[in-house]
Structure formats: structure tokens, C-alpha cells
Amino acid sequence: MRLVLAQIRMELTTLVRNYEQLLLIMVIPIGVLIFFGNVAVLPDSITLTRLVASVLTLSLISTAMVSTGIATGFERSYHVLKRLGVTPLGRGRLIWAKAGSVSVVELVQVTVLVAIAVGLGWSIVELSWWRLALALLLGTAAFAGIGLCLAGRLRAEANLAAQNGLYLVLLALGGVIIPVDDLPDGLGAVARYLPSGALAEVVHASLGGTPSGVWLFIDAPLGAWLVLAIWALIAPLAAARLFRFDG
Amino acid sequence: MSTVFVVNQRQHNNALDVQNLVIRYGDVTAVDAVSFSAAFGEVTAVLGRNGAGKTSTLEACEGVRRAASGTIRVLGADISTINNNVRARIGVMLQDGGIAPNARVRSLVRHYCTLYARGVDADELVAKVGLHDRRSSTWRRLSGGERQRFSLALALAAAPEIAFLDEPTAGVDLDGREMIRGIIADLVQGGCGVVLATHDLDEAERVAHRAVVLHRGKVALNDTIASLCAGGRRLEDVVREATR
Numbered sequence: 001m002r003l004v005l006a007q008i009r010m011e012l013t014t015l016v017r018n019y020e021q022l023l024l025i026m027v028i029p030i031g032v033l034i035f036f037g038n039v040a041v042l043p044d045s046i047t048l049t050r051l052v053a054s055v056l057t058l059s060l061i062s063t064a065m066v067s068t069g070i071a072t073g074f075e076r077s078y079h080v081l082k083r084l085g086v087t088p089l090g091r092g093r094l095i096w097a098k099a100g101s102v103s104v105v106e107l108v109q110v111t112v113l114v115a116i117a118v119g120l121g122w123s124i125v126e127l128s129w130w131r132l133a134l135a136l137l138l139g140t141a142a143f144a145g146i147g148l149c150l151a152g153r154l155r156a157e158a159n160l161a162a163q164n165g166l167y168l169v170l171l172a173l174g175g176v177i178i179p180v181d182d183l184p185d186g187l188g189a190v191a192r193y194l195p196s197g198a199l200a201e202v203v204h205a206s207l208g209g210t211p212s213g214v215w216l217f218i219d220a221p222l223g224a225w226l227v228l229a230i231w232a233l234i235a236p237l238a239a240a241r242l243f244r245f246d247g
Numbered sequence: 248m249s250t251v252f253v254v255n256q257r258q259h260n261n262a263l264d265v266q267n268l269v270i271r272y273g274d275v276t277a278v279d280a281v282s283f284s285a286a287f288g289e290v291t292a293v294l295g296r297n298g299a300g301k302t303s304t305l306e307a308c309e310g311v312r313r314a315a316s317g318t319i320r321v322l323g324a325d326i327s328t329i330n331n332n333v334r335a336r337i338g339v340m341l342q343d344g345g346i347a348p349n350a351r352v353r354s355l356v357r358h359y360c361t362l363y364a365r366g367v368d369a370d371e372l373v374a375k376v377g378l379h380d381r382r383s384s385t386w387r388r389l390s391g392g393e394r395q396r397f398s399l400a401l402a403l404a405a406a407p408e409i410a411f412l413d414e415p416t417a418g419v420d421l422d423g424r425e426m427i428r429g430i431i432a433d434l435v436q437g438g439c440g441v442v443l444a445t446h447d448l449d450e451a452e453r454v455a456h457r458a459v460v461l462h463r464g465k466v467a468l469n470d471t472i473a474s475l476c477a478g479g480r481r482l483e484d485v486v487r488e489a490t491r
């Protein structure tokens with residue numbers, strides 16, 4: 001446990017010194033929430049609860065997939081993972097440490113974003129903490145799995161491009177910024193099978209929003225929970241199978 | 248500083264025993280039935296041309312690379328089932344560093360001292376490798392020689408009983424080489440077994456007690472430096488002849 005904690009501290013110290021990552025995981029989500037929470041440019045169908053759900057989903061994807069994936073890809077290419085793997089930390093504890101550092105960052109993100117949302121007039125009364133925690137846990141498993149699949153296979157530069165490209169596609173067309181119900185029919189049907197749309201929906205439901213739509217032939221939110229749970233199972237298994245420690 | 252270089256436990260004869268090691272990359276056999284040993288308190292140089300299998304052999308001994316067959320015993324333990332207590336006594340210096348460009352000298356050395364938990368003082372270690380004045384610098388701002396010494400410091404954080412050093416003097420200037428030579432001598436004096444892969448045959452002749460020369464993945468020579476260089480022969484000539 002001592003070694004895992006030491007590595008978590010190192011991971012977080014490195015993160016704080018990396019301004020691009022801070023921009024991605026903190027500045028952008030906070031900026032989006034404050035901007036769209038104050039400026040009436042969104043359609044009426046996007047309530048404040050929906051906006052908060054979208055921003056929490058965006059922040060989780062930023063941290064678990066993009067930030068972790070890009071950082072791990074470069075560490076792999078610099079042989080940092082190989083070097084750490086032959087210390088007493090070993091590969092197993094290294095993975096736990098990465099999971100721990102992601103969890104710490106997400107905890108900070110949720111705390112800050114919920115506090116800002118309350119400041120914008122959002123009511124916390126309907127929030128189910130345990131459902132939100134479960135949603136974030138499943139979402140983290142799904143997106144970290146996807147991020148590590150890319151990071152563990154692609155060259156660092158290709159991985160960087162792929163992570164950013166996938167991030168933008170998921171935000172725009174995956175049911176994060178624009179709710180799945182508001183997407184064109186074809187895109188909406190695809191988004192209902194993606195972890196991004198499912199995560200946004202279950203976070204929305206956890207915040208007290210009204211569930212909508214049919215996911216995997218089951219009404220929301222249960223259908224969306226099911227889609228997210230499947231991704232949370234498949235993506236880490238794929239990462240465990242595909243990931244190569246040395247680039 | 249004494250804790251850094253003193254080997255306290257000697258429960259086995261050799262620091263390293265490699266038997267019939269085979270490493271394959273797809274259909275290519277990079278290391279073919281290689282066997283050799285490395286003693287405590289000695290420097291064993293693994294020599295050979297590019298692609299001879301030096302780094303593959305060292306990486307298999309470090310536990311980085313999986314062998315297709317053969318056995319490797321490091322400090323008496325099978326590398327494939329090695330536990331953390333043994334792992335903590337092995338120093339590793341990778342050929343490619345294994346350090347992120349934004350890693351700071353003192354911060355990372357301190358972190359490795361924490362991971363190895365062998366009672367090595369990070370500040371003393373940074374000073375030992377001559378990077379005290381560069382302790383706040385990131386890896387990307389260091390010169391080639393400084394980077395090598397930074398990487399060496401991470402190996403020394405283990406207060407190693409066996410140290411695998413892959414090309415430690417590559418790109419290092421004369422003063423830096425002198426310093427690294429001194430550190431290796433300290434390690435040996437403390438009883439550590441040093442396994443050194445290098446292209447620099449003059450360096451090997453100076454610091455090594457034994458040479459294992461690899462050629463096309465096989466052992467071409469395995470003898471003491473004194474025997475190989477008997478009669479005033481230069482190691483470079485001996486190796487060139489064996490790998491022709």
C-alpha cells in the first residue's frame with residue numbers, strides 16, 4: 001500500500017505540473033459549466049440538470065480516457081512503464097496507482113463542479129450520491145479501458161491524435177453535449193450503444209433528471225445502466241489483453 | 248552513504264546464473280542458448296556488435312523481457328517468479344533511460360528511493376552522480392552525459408546487490424566516464440555484482456573482471472579479462488576476432 005500511495009503522489013505531482021492536462025480536466029469543464037450556466041444560448045430542452053450531467057460526463061471522459069490515455073501513451077514510448085515495472089512497485093501496483101490517481105482527480109472534479117452548479121442555482125436535493133458514484137465508477141472503468149486500449153497499442157503521437165479525435169466525436173455526436181434524444185435519428189440510434197451517451201443519461205438520472213428513451217430495448221435509465229455496465233466490463237478486459245507495457 | 252554499496256546478504260554463490268537462455272522475436276532467435284554467470288564483487292561485461300543480443304539478454308535478466316526458454320537466477324531467485332524482497336536489491340539502468348522528459352532529477356531519485364526503501368538518501372545519491380547543481384532540472388534539459396548519470400542514480404537507489412547497467416557511458420564525456428567508473432568501483436568494492444553491456448571495449452577492459460562476448464545471439468567467448476588479454480593483446484582485437 002505504501003508503494004501505491006507513493007506512486008499516486010508522483011502521478012498527481014506530474015499531473016499538476018502538466019498544464020495541458022490541467023486545461024483538459026479542470027479548466028475546460030469548469031469553463032463550459034460557467035459559460036453555458038450563465039449565457040442563455042442552449043435550447044430549452046437542455047435544463048441546468050442536463051447541463052451539469054453533460055459537464056460531469058465530459059470531465060470524466062477527459063480524465064479517465066484522454067488524460068490517462070495520452071499520459072500513459074507517452075510514458076510507454078519513453079519506457080517509463082518498463083522502468084517502473086522492474087522496481088518493487090511492479091506492474092500490478094502501478095495499475096492500481098494509476099486507478100487511484102484517476103479517482104482522486106475525479107473526486108476533486110465532482111466536488112468542484114457540483115459546488116459551481118449549486119452556485120448557478122442547481123438544486124442538490126434530487127441528487128443520489130450512490131447512483132452518481134456508481135455511474136462514475138462504471139464510466140471510469142469503461143473510458144479508462146478505451147483510453148488504455150489506444151495507449152497500449154498506438155505510437156505516442158498517433159495515440160495523442162486518436163484520443164483527442166475520439167474525445168471530440170464523443171462530445172459532439174456521442175450524446176454528451178447534445179442529449180441522445182436531440183440527435184438526428186441515425187446518430188441517436190448509434191449513440192444509444194456508446195458509453196458516452198449511456199453515461200450522460202445515467203448521470204442525468206442520478207442528478208434527479210427525468211430519464212428518457214429506450215436503450216438496448218429497455219427503458220431508461222435501466223437500459224442506459226446496462227449499456228454502461230457492458231462497456232465497463234468489455235473495455236478493461238480488452239485493455240488487459242491488448243496493452244503492451246513497452247512501446 | 249555506506250548503505251548504498253554494501254552487500255549484506257550472501258546466500259548464493261553467484262549474483263547471476265543464466266542457463267540456456269533463448270529469446271525470440273517472432274521467427275527470429277535473438278539469443279540462442281546463452282549461458283554465463285556473474286560473480287559478486289566483480290564486473291561482468293557483456294560485449295558484442297549491434298544486434299548481438301546484449302540488451303535482450305540484460306532485459307531478460309532484469310525481468311523486462313520474457314525468455315522463450317532457459318533459466319535465469321538473480322540473487323538466487325528465478326527471475327520469472329521473483330518477489331519484491333529480491334526485486335528491491337536489483338539495480339537497473341536501461342539503455343533507453345525509462346525517464347519522462349519532464350521528470351526532475353531530485354524528485355524522481357527521491358521517488359525511486361521510496362520505492363526501493365533501502366535506506367538510500369536521495370540528496371546524497373544525487374550528489375554522488377554529480378547532479379547536485381542540476382537537481383531541479385528536468386530530464387529534457389540535461390546533457391547526454393547528465394542523463395546517463397540520472398539514469399544511473401535510479402539504479403543506485405536500490406543499494407543494489409546486483410546491478411544491470413546497459414551502456415552506462417554512452418554519450419558521456421571524459422569526466423563523466425571517470426565518475427561512472429568510480430561509482431562502479433565502489434559498487435564492486437561493496438560486493439555488488441555488476442553486469443555491464445557496452446560497445447566501449449576500452450571501458451570494458453578498464454573496469455571488467457570477466458567478459459561474455461555475444462555474436463549472433465550465441466556466446467562466442469566467456470573468460471576473464473586477464474585471460475583474454477594475456478600476452479598484451481587488446482580486448483578490442485580479441486572481440487573483433489571472435490565476432491568476425
